[in-house]
Amino acid sequence: MAKKLFSRPKSLKEAGFHYCPGCGHSITHRLVAEVIDELGIRGITIGVPPAGCAVLAYNYFDVDMLEAQHGRGPATATGIKRALPDRIVFSYQGDGDLAAIGIAESFHAANRGENITVIFINNAVYGMTGGQMAPTTMLDQKTTTTPAGRNKTLDGYPVKVCETFSQLKGPTYLERVTVNSPASVNKAKKAIKKAFQCQMDGLGFSLVEILSPCPTNWKMTSVAACKWIDEVMSKEFPLGVFKDNMAAVKKPAEAAS
Amino acid sequence: MMTKTIFSGFGGQGVLMMGYSLAHGAMNKGYHVTYLPSYGVEVRGGTANCTVAVADEEITSPVSSEPDNLVVMNSPSLTTFQNKVTHGGIIFLNSSIIDARPSRQDIKVYAVPCGDMAQEVGNIRVANIIMMGAFIKKTGVVPADIYLKSLETIMGSRKKSAAEVNRKAFAAGYDFAKD
Amino acid sequence: MTKVLMSGNNIIGEAAIRAGCRFYAGYPITPQNELTEYMAEHMRTVEGGVFIQSESEIAAIHMIVGASSAGARVMTSSSSPGISLKQEGISSMAANELPGVIVNIMRGSPGLGNIRPSQGDYFQATRGGGHGDYRTIVFAPATCQELADLTMNAFDLADIYRTPVMILADGMMGQMMEPVVFKKPKPRQYSEKFMLRGAGQGKSKFIRSLILDAIDMEEHNWKLARKYQIITEKETLHEEYKTEDAELVIVAYGTAARIAKGAIKRLRENGMKVGLFRPITLWPFPELKLRTLSKKVKNYLVFELSTGQMLDDVRLALQGYADIGFHGRPGGVVPTPAELANVAARHYEKAD
Ligand SMILES: Cc1ncc(C[n+]2csc(CCOP(=O)(O)OP(=O)(O)O)c2C)c(N)n1
Numbered sequence: 001m002a003k004k005l006f007s008r009p010k011s012l013k014e015a016g017f018h019y020c021p022g023c024g025h026s027i028t029h030r031l032v033a034e035v036i037d038e039l040g041i042r043g044i045t046i047g048v049p050p051a052g053c054a055v056l057a058y059n060y061f062d063v064d065m066l067e068a069q070h071g072r073g074p075a076t077a078t079g080i081k082r083a084l085p086d087r088i089v090f091s092y093q094g095d096g097d098l099a100a101i102g103i104a105e106s107f108h109a110a111n112r113g114e115n116i117t118v119i120f121i122n123n124a125v126y127g128m129t130g131g132q133m134a135p136t137t138m139l140d141q142k143t144t145t146t147p148a149g150r151n152k153t154l155d156g157y158p159v160k161v162c163e164t165f166s167q168l169k170g171p172t173y174l175e176r177v178t179v180n181s182p183a184s185v186n187k188a189k190k191a192i193k194k195a196f197q198c199q200m201d202g203l204g205f206s207l208v209e210i211l212s213p214c215p216t217n218w219k220m221t222s223v224a225a226c227k228w229i230d231e232v233m234s235k236e237f238p239l240g241v242f243k244d245n246m247a248a249v250k251k252p253a254e255a256a257s
Numbered sequence: 258m259m260t261k262t263i264f265s266g267f268g269g270q271g272v273l274m275m276g277y278s279l280a281h282g283a284m285n286k287g288y289h290v291t292y293l294p295s296y297g298v299e300v301r302g303g304t305a306n307c308t309v310a311v312a313d314e315e316i317t318s319p320v321s322s323e324p325d326n327l328v329v330m331n332s333p334s335l336t337t338f339q340n341k342v343t344h345g346g347i348i349f350l351n352s353s354i355i356d357a358r359p360s361r362q363d364i365k366v367y368a369v370p371c372g373d374m375a376q377e378v379g380n381i382r383v384a385n386i387i388m389m390g391a392f393i394k395k396t397g398v399v400p401a402d403i404y405l406k407s408l409e410t411i412m413g414s415r416k417k418s419a420a421e422v423n424r425k426a427f428a429a430g431y432d433f434a435k436d
Numbered sequence: 437m438t439k440v441l442m443s444g445n446n447i448i449g450e451a452a453i454r455a456g457c458r459f460y461a462g463y464p465i466t467p468q469n470e471l472t473e474y475m476a477e478h479m480r481t482v483e484g485g486v487f488i489q490s491e492s493e494i495a496a497i498h499m500i501v502g503a504s505s506a507g508a509r510v511m512t513s514s515s516s517p518g519i520s521l522k523q524e525g526i527s528s529m530a531a532n533e534l535p536g537v538i539v540n541i542m543r544g545s546p547g548l549g550n551i552r553p554s555q556g557d558y559f560q561a562t563r564g565g566g567h568g569d570y571r572t573i574v575f576a577p578a579t580c581q582e583l584a585d586l587t588m589n590a591f592d593l594a595d596i597y598r599t600p601v602m603i604l605a606d607g608m609m610g611q612m613m614e615p616v617v618f619k620k621p622k623p624r625q626y627s628e629k630f631m632l633r634g635a636g637q638g639k640s641k642f643i644r645s646l647i648l649d650a651i652d653m654e655e656h657n658w659k660l661a662r663k664y665q666i667i668t669e670k671e672t673l674h675e676e677y678k679t680e681d682a683e684l685v686i687v688a689y690g691t692a693a694r695i696a697k698g699a700i701k702r703l704r705e706n707g708m709k710v711g712l713f714r715p716i717t718l719w720p721f722p723e724l725k726l727r728t729l730s731k732k733v734k735n736y737l738v739f740e741l742s743t744g745q746m747l748d749d750v751r752l753a754l755q756g757y758a759d760i761g762f763h764g765r766p767g768g769v770v771p772t773p774a775e776l777a778n779v780a781a782r783h784y785e786k787a788d
């Protein structure tokens with residue numbers, strides 16, 4: 001009998017994604033669902049979707065979910081986690097959500113070392129509202145609110161969340177990945193798994209930033225969008241681990257027990 | 258005089274453009290006009306529609322209870338809107354891709370194979386302008402010359418050849434509706 | 437005068453710039469993104485124009501607070517959830533007596549809601565919305581031409597009364613296109629003495645709303661209240677449509693009033709004498725005009741795209757003077773004139 005190599009993760013509902021073809025949200029959803037399956041935490045996981053293209057994530061993830069107001073995901077997730085410390089809580093956010101309107105909530109959840117996981121989709125634009133400038137928009141990148149291209153004097157620079165948060169003592173695990181090729185997708189999955197593991201082990205705040213294609217608002221084909229991540233975006237946002245304190249946090253915890 | 262028309266089809270078929278150009282022409286004719294597009298998530302779903310009201314008096318409601326005309330460019334739109342059309346109204350349908358016909362007997366139906374005709378004109382993207390030719394001929398909401406002028410204004414002076422194709426497309430639809 | 441065909445969102449932007457607005461801050465939210473994008477595109481082409489895409493609506497409102505104190509004509513815009521975030525700043529503008537225009541292109545709510553047209557923010561807009569004893573002038577345009585005219589007027593009133601003015605429209609008005617003529621704006625009348633421009637060689641000044649002494653704080657509140665009294669006396673606007681012979685009057689504003697006019701046309705074709713009372717300023721509400729009308733007409737139907745908010749103001753005006761019915765469609769549902777006509781017809785007959 002043929003072995004089944006590919007099937008829908010249990011943590012994904014039987015529903016077609018509404019995302020545009022070539023969108024990084026779809027891939028990331030699948031990865032998060034696979035990780036939840038593999039870690040066996042579907043029943044104890046509570047997710048917090050954002051305002052953003054992923055606002056309907058509760059239609060896809062087959063786990064409990066509480067929709068947050070725009071940018072408030074980490075605060076909402078904090079509330080859930082503090083009330084139910086033995087549940088696994090993740091907040092799923094876009095770059096506008098996390099690094100603009102919700103930077104205060106994100107920053108302070110990270111600084112408190114809140115034991116939650118943040119899945120952070122960096123697609124360099126506001127996808128849902130139609131392609132306006134995001135905090136992570138590249139310099140000179142044209143968007144509907146930077147018709148002449150992002151200007152550093154007027155609009156500031158692309159916000160580097162992993163780099164910035166890595167300066168805080170609070171967070172435990174920060175990594176930036178992408179999903180623009182089979183190899184990078186595998187890497188992204190490892191990072192997401194590690195982030196959830198970090199939370200399961202009680203080690204504190206984890207965040208995975210995913211450089212994610214938005215062909216629609218970049219006005220590119222899916223293939224060109226993947227290429228743009230390699231050639232442009234990842235130059236500004238280098239991939240890699242920005243903080244991994246898991247071993248160090250674990251030791252004193254073990255010594256105490 | 259008060260005429261309300263719904264234009265509807267897939268996003269990308271130039272449905273909003275049809276409504277906008279009619280509204281623009283009506284404005285230049287000196288009529289009152291209201292153009293109301295569908296927007297946002299609705300559009301992401303892949304369908305687009307707009308309502309255009311043209312009148313020689315104040316337009317009360319931009320929302321239409323029973324449009325006089327319905328222009329449908331794809332099958333789902335026919336299903337969605339056909340029962341809204343007023344008694345005695347007209348449905349224009351893109352018969353190149355719509356096989357179904359309205360079951361109602363109290364309305365007129367004009368089947369315009371504007372997709373095929375566009376291919377003949379040499380540009381599949383002008384199917385909407387061909388439909389406008391037929392629409393203007395049959396309804397006379399605005400005179401053809403005024404409509405064409407508006408169309409040119411909207412398209413800008415981008416390309417002479419584009420303007421030429423549009424004129425040709427409009428004429429094709431207009432002549433088709435003559436017989 | 438040349439007519440142009442523009443969408444409501446773009447009309448507000450154009451009218452603002454023509455009225456001399458030179459500072460705009462906003463955060464993207466549907467269904468008003470076209471306005472933010474219009475300002476991004478056009479502020480860079482006018483001298484001294486500033487456009488900032490802020491990191492949040494909270495930041496946007498405080499940015500215009502600052503620019504207003506510096507003497508700029510300022511505007512911010514958003515839709516329902518974002519307007520909730522702006523309340524702190526609106527309260528602060530009222531307290532500090534700083535002029536500015538706030539546009540709310542309402543959408544279905546509460547919470548994140550949807551992006552469909554709705555009128556669920558009437559209470560928030562007319563009752564102040566933020567904390568404290570203050571009022572905001574609220575314009576409710578119903579046509580694209582009114583969007584243009586009232587946006588310009590909003591800047592003038594904001595300056596005259598040194599107070600925030602809100603344009604309350606909805607997603608349909610934001611997207612709808614109608615031909616408009618932009619009138620010639622009035623020259624700005626706003627004294628330098630209210631602006632913070634640096635003391636130079638002169639005396640320094642400050643603008644503040646922290647007033648620790650209770651008696652002083654009370655006086656500040658009364659001072660604002662006296663101002664609101666004057667606004668109520670002088671700035672209340674409304675329209676009456678076919679009320680002369682009416683047996684039933686629909687009370688509606690904005691988009692709902694447009695639908696109501698369509699319904700009235702149908703009803704009159706069927707011999708029913710129905711008219712419309714349309715508040716153009718929601719605060720101040722044209723209470724006395726409505727009560728005056730009740731001397732003639734005893735039967736009213738309030739129609740809103742909400743579960744009944746303006747209804748409260750109509751009751752305050754008419755309770756004990758006339759019969760008041762209500763029809764509402766909340767959540768982003770926009771009914772047709774035919775639906776409203778059916779409801780109104782039932783109401784009409786009931787009164788006979
Ligand atoms: C208070 C408030 N302001 C604005 C919005 C509108 N809004 C919804 S999603 C979004 C930004 C989406 O961008 P991002 O977070 O980058 O997510 P993406 O869609 O790109 O995945 C905005 C501005 C809102 N819902 N609430």
Ligand code: SF4
Pocket residue numbers: 018019020021022023024025053123127128213214215216217
């Ligand atoms: S707009 Fe961009 S982020 Fe949103 S679903 Fe489409 S591709 Fe994805």
Ligand SMILES: [Mg+2]
Pocket residue numbers: 094095096121122123124125126127134
């Ligand atoms: Mg984004």
